Amino acid sequence: MATTEGSAMKPQTVKAPLYKRLGWLVLIWACSVAALGVAAWLMRLLMNAAGLGTPH
Numbered sequence: 282m283a284t285t286e287g288s289a290m291k292p293q294t295v296k297a298p299l300y301k302r303l304g305w306l307v308l309i310w311a312c313s314v315a316a317l318g319v320a321a322w323l324m325r326l327l328m329n330a331a332g333l334g335t336p337h
């Protein structure tokens with residue numbers, strides 16, 4: 282008898298521990314914040330080079 286769900290053929294996957302999953306989350310978040318910071322710094326550098334900076 283064939284199953285239509287296919288769940289009988291799927292291998293059991295073990296979830297990684299919570300600290301590893303949270304570690305990946307924090308790492309990805311930190312990298313995205315750093316990339317945004319680099320993009321903002323480059324935009325500020327280009328704006329200052331074009332004379333669009335704020336007066337001191």
